[in-house]
Amino acid sequence: MDTYLYRFMFVRFLFLLSILFFVLLTASLSSLQPLCHDDERSALLQFKDSFILNKSASDNPFGYSKDVASWSLEGGNSDCCSWDGVECNEETGHVIGLELTSSFLYGSITSSNSLFRLRQLERLNLAHNNFNGSQIPFRVGDLLRLTYLNLSYSVFSGQIPSELSHLSKLSSIDLSGNYGLYTLSDLNNLVQNFTTLEDLLLTDINISSPVPKSLENLSSLTTLNLENCELHGEFPTRIFQLPNLRELRIGGNSNLTGHLPEFHSNSFLEVLELDYTSFYGKLPTSIGNLSSLHVLNFGGSRFSGSIPTRIFQLPNLRELRIGGNSNLTGHLPEFHSNSSLEVLVLYETSFYGKLPTSIGNLRFLRVLDFLDNHFSGSIPPSLSNLTQLTYLVMSKNTLTSHIPSSLFANLTQLTLLDLSYNNLSGTLEFDMFPKTKSLSVLLLSSNNFTWQTKANSNDTLPQLDTLRLDSCNLHKFPDFLRNQNKLSVLDLSSNNLQGPIPKWLYNTSIEALHFLILSDNLLIGFEQYQVVLPWPNLESLLLERNMLQGSLPIPQPSIKFYIVQRNLIREMSPLICNLSSLYELDLSYNNLSGKLHPCLGNFSSLFTLQLRRNNFHGTIPKTWAMGSSLKMIDLSENQFQGQLPRSLANCMMLEYLHVGNNQINDTFPFWLGTLSQLKVLIIRSNAFHGAIKIPEINYTFPELHIIDLSHNSISGNLPAEYFLHWIAMKVVGPHNSSYMVGEIHIDGWGDNVDYTVTLANKGRKLDYEKIQDELRVIDFSCNQFEGEIPELVGSLKGLHVLNLSNNALNGHIPSSLGNLAHIESMDLSQNKLLGEIPPQLTQLFFLASFNVSNNCLTGPIPHGSQFDTFQNNSFGGNPGLCGNPLSKKCGDFNYTQNPPSPFENNRSSESPFDFGWKVVVIGYGCGFVIGVVIGQTVIARKYDWFVRTFGKM
Numbered sequence: 001m002d003t004y005l006y007r008f009m010f011v012r013f014l015f016l017l018s019i020l021f022f023v024l025l026t027a028s029l030s031s032l033q034p035l036c037h038d039d040e041r042s043a044l045l046q047f048k049d050s051f052i053l054n055k056s057a058s059d060n061p062f063g064y065s066k067d068v069a070s071w072s073l074e075g076g077n078s079d080c081c082s083w084d085g086v087e088c089n090e091e092t093g094h095v096i097g098l099e100l101t102s103s104f105l106y107g108s109i110t111s112s113n114s115l116f117r118l119r120q121l122e123r124l125n126l127a128h129n130n131f132n133g134s135q136i137p138f139r140v141g142d143l144l145r146l147t148y149l150n151l152s153y154s155v156f157s158g159q160i161p162s163e164l165s166h167l168s169k170l171s172s173i174d175l176s177g178n179y180g181l182y183t184l185s186d187l188n189n190l191v192q193n194f195t196t197l198e199d200l201l202l203t204d205i206n207i208s209s210p211v212p213k214s215l216e217n218l219s220s221l222t223t224l225n226l227e228n229c230e231l232h233g234e235f236p237t238r239i240f241q242l243p244n245l246r247e248l249r250i251g252g253n254s255n256l257t258g259h260l261p262e263f264h265s266n267s268f269l270e271v272l273e274l275d276y277t278s279f280y281g282k283l284p285t286s287i288g289n290l291s292s293l294h295v296l297n298f299g300g301s302r303f304s305g306s307i308p309t310r311i312f313q314l315p316n317l318r319e320l321r322i323g324g325n326s327n328l329t330g331h332l333p334e335f336h337s338n339s340s341l342e343v344l345v346l347y348e349t350s351f352y353g354k355l356p357t358s359i360g361n362l363r364f365l366r367v368l369d370f371l372d373n374h375f376s377g378s379i380p381p382s383l384s385n386l387t388q389l390t391y392l393v394m395s396k397n398t399l400t401s402h403i404p405s406s407l408f409a410n411l412t413q414l415t416l417l418d419l420s421y422n423n424l425s426g427t428l429e430f431d432m433f434p435k436t437k438s439l440s441v442l443l444l445s446s447n448n449f450t451w452q453t454k455a456n457s458n459d460t461l462p463q464l465d466t467l468r469l470d471s472c473n474l475h476k477f478p479d480f481l482r483n484q485n486k487l488s489v490l491d492l493s494s495n496n497l498q499g500p501i502p503k504w505l506y507n508t509s510i511e512a513l514h515f516l517i518l519s520d521n522l523l524i525g526f527e528q529y530q531v532v533l534p535w536p537n538l539e540s541l542l543l544e545r546n547m548l549q550g551s552l553p554i555p556q557p558s559i560k561f562y563i564v565q566r567n568l569i570r571e572m573s574p575l576i577c578n579l580s581s582l583y584e585l586d587l588s589y590n591n592l593s594g595k596l597h598p599c600l601g602n603f604s605s606l607f608t609l610q611l612r613r614n615n616f617h618g619t620i621p622k623t624w625a626m627g628s629s630l631k632m633i634d635l636s637e638n639q640f641q642g643q644l645p646r647s648l649a650n651c652m653m654l655e656y657l658h659v660g661n662n663q664i665n666d667t668f669p670f671w672l673g674t675l676s677q678l679k680v681l682i683i684r685s686n687a688f689h690g691a692i693k694i695p696e697i698n699y700t701f702p703e704l705h706i707i708d709l710s711h712n713s714i715s716g717n718l719p720a721e722y723f724l725h726w727i728a729m730k731v732v733g734p735h736n737s738s739y740m741v742g743e744i745h746i747d748g749w750g751d752n753v754d755y756t757v758t759l760a761n762k763g764r765k766l767d768y769e770k771i772q773d774e775l776r777v778i779d780f781s782c783n784q785f786e787g788e789i790p791e792l793v794g795s796l797k798g799l800h801v802l803n804l805s806n807n808a809l810n811g812h813i814p815s816s817l818g819n820l821a822h823i824e825s826m827d828l829s830q831n832k833l834l835g836e837i838p839p840q841l842t843q844l845f846f847l848a849s850f851n852v853s854n855n856c857l858t859g860p861i862p863h864g865s866q867f868d869t870f871q872n873n874s875f876g877g878n879p880g881l882c883g884n885p886l887s888k889k890c891g892d893f894n895y896t897q898n899p900p901s902p903f904e905n906n907r908s909s910e911s912p913f914d915f916g917w918k919v920v921v922i923g924y925g926c927g928f929v930i931g932v933v934i935g936q937t938v939i940a941r942k943y944d945w946f947v948r949t950f951g952k953m
C-alpha cells in the first residue's frame with residue numbers, strides 16, 4: 001500500500017511540476033518574443049503608403065493576394081510581424097520576408113523607398129503588381145541577405161541595375177515578364193557572383209547577347225528560363241547536362257543556335273523548351289534517357305534527320321511539340337497504354353507511313369496536330385478511343401479511305417476537326433456529326449466525299465463557328481446550314497453548286513457571318529434577289545468565277561473584301577457608294593455598263609480597284625481624293641472617253657495604273673511622274689497624242705518598272721530627259737521569285753493582289769497573271785515617235801523588253817544598246833533606222849527575240865552568240881543588209897571585227913534568271929519572255945489572309 005501511495009504521490013508531483021514548467025516556459029517565451037522593430041514597422045507603413053492599392057494592378061488570376069490594406073496601427077495591432085505577407089525572424093524580430101505577390105500595389109518605386117531600410121530581408125516577392133514602368137531601384141543591391149528575389153510581371157522597365165550583381169547569396173531571381181527591361185551588357189556581369197543560384201528566370205527581357213559560358217558553372221541551377229530574350233550566338237551545350245537542372249526554357253530566341261548533347265539517364269530534366277530557336281542537327285537517341293521529362297517542345301526550330309522513336313515512349317511525357325521542323329522525318333512507333341501523352345504536335349514535319357492502330361492507346365490525348373506531313377493509309381478506327389481529344393488536325397497529308405463513323409460518335413469533346421487536303425472519300429451525311437456538341441471548327445476541304453442527305457434528317461449539327469467545305473464535291477447547299485446561327489466563316493467554294501443561291505441562306509447566321517466564300521461554282525444569282533444583302537458584319541464576300549447575272553448584290557457597309565471577278569453582272573446600284581470600308585473591290589470580267597459612280601474615287605480605305613474588261617463608258621470619275629490608299633487601279637478594257645483626270649495624281653500610294661484599251665483622248669500624263677511609288681503605267685490602245693513634254697523637275701517616275709504607251713498617236717522625240725530619272729530601270733534587282741503584288745496589310749488583315757500585264761511578243765499577246773518583281777519593260781510601239789533613238793536608252797540596264805517598233809524613228813541604232821545586258825526582247829522594226837547594226841549587240845547574251853526588220857539598215861549582220869540564232873524575219877525589209885541569215889552575201893568587205901566577247905566573265909551567276917546562256921542559244925526563241933514572266937496559268941487565288949487567319953489554329 002505504501003509503495004502504491006508513494007508512487008501515486010510521485011506521479012502527481014511530476015504532473016504538477018510539468019504544468020508549472022510549462023507555464024513558466026510559455027511565460028518566458030512570450031516575454032522573449034519581441035514585437036517588430038519600430039523602424040521596420042514605420043518602413044513598412046511608408047512602403048504601403050507609397051502605393052495606391054488598385055485591383056487592376058494585379059491581373060494574375062492565380063495570385064494569392066495579401067491584404068496590405070490591413071497593415072495599420074489601428075486596432076492595436078502594432079506587431080508588424082503578424083501583418084499579412086510579412087515574415088520576421090523569430091529570434092531577432094527583424095523582417096526577413098515580404099511575400100506580396102498580386103497584392104494590388106500600383107505606383108512608382110525608387111531607391112528612396114522605405115523598403116530598402118529592411119536590411120535583413122532574405123526573401124522579397126513583389127511579383128504581379130504594377131510599378132508603373134519604374135526602373136528596378138539600384139538599392140535592391142543593398143539587400144545583401146536576399147536569397148529570393150521575385151519582381152516578375154510587375155511593369156518594371158529600363159536597364160537592370162548592375163548593383164543586383166552584389167546579391168551573392170541569391171538562389172532564386174525572377175525578373176520575367178517586364179517587357180521594357182533590358183540588360184546593358186551581357187548576362188555574365190549580372191550572374192557572375194550568383195554561385196549558388198538555383199532559379200534564373202528572365203523571360204521577356206531584352207538581353208540581346210549570347211548566353212555566357214559561365215552559366216555552365218552554376219552547378220546548383222535547377223531552373224533556367226530565358227524565353228524571348230533576343231539571345232543570339234551558340235548556346236553553351238554543357239548547360240543541358242547540369243546535374244540539378246529540371247527546367248530549361250529558352251524558346252522564342254530565333255537567332256540562338258546550338259545543338260543537343262547526349263543525355264544521361266541520371267538527368268532530372270522535366271521541362272525542355274527550345275521552340276522557335278535556330279537549334280539544329282540531329283536529335284540524340286539518348287533523349288530517350290530523360291525519364292523525368294514532362295514537356296518537350298522544340299517546335300519551329302531547325303532540327304533534322306530522323307526522330308528517335310524512344311521520344312514517343314518516354315514514360316512521363318505529357319507534351320511533345322516538335323512541329324515546324326520540316327527536315328525532321330520519321331514514322332510513328334507503336335504506342336503503349338501506359339503513355340501519359342496529352343499533347344502531340346507534329347505539324348509541318350516530314351513524318352510518313354501509316355497511323356498505327358495503337359494510337360488508340362493514347363487515352364489521355366487532348367491535342368493531336370499532324371498538319372502537313374506525309375501520312376498515308378486510312379484513319380484507324382481506334383482513334384475514336386481518344387475520347388479526351390479536343391483538337392484533331394490531320395490536314396495536308398495523303399490519307400485515304402473513309403472517315404470512321406465512330407469518330408464522330410465518340411469524340412464528344414472535339415472543338416476543332418480538320419481533315420482537309422487529303423484523299424479521303426466515302427459517303428458522308430451531315431447527321432453523322434451530331435454527338436460532337438462542342439464542335440466549333442469543321443474543316444473538310446479538298447477531299448473526294450460523296451454527300452448523302454436523308455429525306456427527313458433533323459439536321460442537328462452543332463452550332464459551328466467555322467465551316468470549310470470547299471472542293472468537297474457538293475452539289476447543293478447543305479440543308480443543315482438553315483439552322484446554323486453562329487457561323488463566322490462559311491466556305492463552299494470550288495464545288496458544283498448550281499443555279500440560284502437559296503433564299504434561306506439569307507437567314508443563316510445573320511449576325512455572326514464574317515466570311516462568305518462561294519467562288520468557283522456555277523451559281524447564277526440569289527433565288528430571291530434583293531439589292532442589299534443581309535449579314536451586317538460580313539467582311540469578306542468572294543463570289544468570283546460563277547455565272548452571276550443581273551444586278552450586283554450589295555453587301556452591308558461592313559464589307560472589306562468584295563470580289564466578283566468573272567461573272568455576268570450587268571449593272572451596279574449607286575448603293576455601292578455606301579461601302580466605304582472596302583479594301584478590295586474586284587468587279588473585273590463582267591458585263592457592267594453605263595457610267596462609273598464617281599464615289600469610287602473617294603473611298604479612303606480602298607487599296608485596289610479592279611474593273612477590267614467591262615463595258616463602262618463616259619469619262620473616268622473626276623475626283624480622286626487626297627489621302628487615298630489606292631495602290632492599284634485597273635480600268636482597262638472598257639470604253640472610257642475624255643481625259644485622264646488630273647486628280648489621279650492625288651493617289652500618292654499608287655503602284656499600278658492600267659487604263660489601256662479604252663478611248664481616252666489626252667496627252668501623255670507626265671503629271672503622274674510625281675507618284676514616287678508608281679511601278680506600272682499602262683495606257684496602251686487609247687487616243688493619247690501629241691509630243692511628250694519635257695518634264696519639270698519633280699515629274700520623274702522614279703520607280704517605274706513597266707511603261708506601255710503602245711498603240712496611241714504620241715509624236716515627237718523619244719523622251720530622253722525621262723530616261724535620266726528612271727532609277728528603277730537602271731538597276732538589276734537580285735533574282736528571286738517574288739512577284740509584284742498590291743499588298744493590303746491593315747488591322748490584322750492581309751491580302752496580296754497580283755499585278756497583271758499583257759505583253760506583246762512577236763506579234764502575240766500574252767496575258768500574265770503575275771509579274772516577276774524585277775521585270776523591266778518599255779513599250780512605245782505603234783505611235784508616231786520620230787527622231788533618233790537616244791544614247792541614254794543604253795543606261796536603262798535593268799531592261800528586259802524594249803519595243804520601239806512601228807514609229808518613225810530615224811538615225812543610227814546607238815551602240816549603247818549593247819549595254820542592256822539583261823535584255824531578252826528588242827523590237828526596233830518598222831522605223832526608218834539607218835546605218836549598220838552595232839556589233840556591240842552581240843554581247844547581249846539573253847537576247848532571245850530581236851527584230852530590226854523594215855528599216856533602212858545597211859552593211860553586214862553581226863554574228864556570234866545570240867545573233868546566230870535569229871532568223872530571216874528579224875532582218876527582212878532592209879535592202880542594204882547582208883550576210884547570214886539573209887541570202888544576200890556581203891561581198892569583199894571584211895566585217896569580222898566583232899568586239900572582244902565579255903562572255904567568259906559574264907556568264908557566271910550574275911545571270912538574273914535561273915537559266916544559263918546555253919539554254920538561250922539552244923533556242924527557246926519565240927516567246928522566251930516566259931522565262932521572265934511566269935504566268936498565264938490562271939492559278940486559283942489563294943486567300944492568303946484566310947490561310948493566315950484560320951490555317952494555323
Ligand SMILES: *[C@@H]1O[C@H](CO)[C@@H](O)[C@H](O)[C@H]1NC(C)=O
Pocket residue numbers: 052054055056057
Ligand atoms: C485603378 O487602375 C485602373 C487601370 O489602371 C484605373 O482605370 C483606375 O482609375 C484606378 N483606380 C484608382 C482608384 O486609382
Ligand SMILES: *[C@@H]1O[C@H](CO)[C@@H](O)[C@H](O)[C@H]1NC(C)=O
Pocket residue numbers: 052106107108132
Ligand atoms: C504612372 O506613370 C505615368 C506616366 O509616367 C504618370 O503620369 C502617372 O502619374 C503614374 N502613376 C502613378 C500612380 O505613379
Ligand SMILES: *[C@@H]1O[C@H](CO)[C@@H](O)[C@H](O)[C@H]1NC(C)=O
Pocket residue numbers: 357358359360361382385
Ligand atoms: C478501344 O476501345 C475498345 C473498347 O473501349 C477496346 O476494346 C479496344 O481495344 C481499344 N483499342 C485500342 C487500340 O485502344
Ligand SMILES: *[C@@H]1O[C@H](CO)[C@@H](O)[C@H](O)[C@H]1NC(C)=O
Pocket residue numbers: 425426448450
Ligand atoms: C472520287 O471518288 C469517285 C467515287 O466515289 C471516283 O470515281 C473518283 O475517281 C474519285 N476522284 C478522285 C480525284 O480521286
Ligand SMILES: *[C@@H]1O[C@H](CO)[C@@H](O)[C@H](O)[C@H]1NC(C)=O
Pocket residue numbers: 665666687
Ligand atoms: C481628241 O480631242 C481633240 C480635241 O478635243 C479632238 O480634236 C480630236 O479629234 C480627238 N481625237 C479623237 C481620236 O477622238
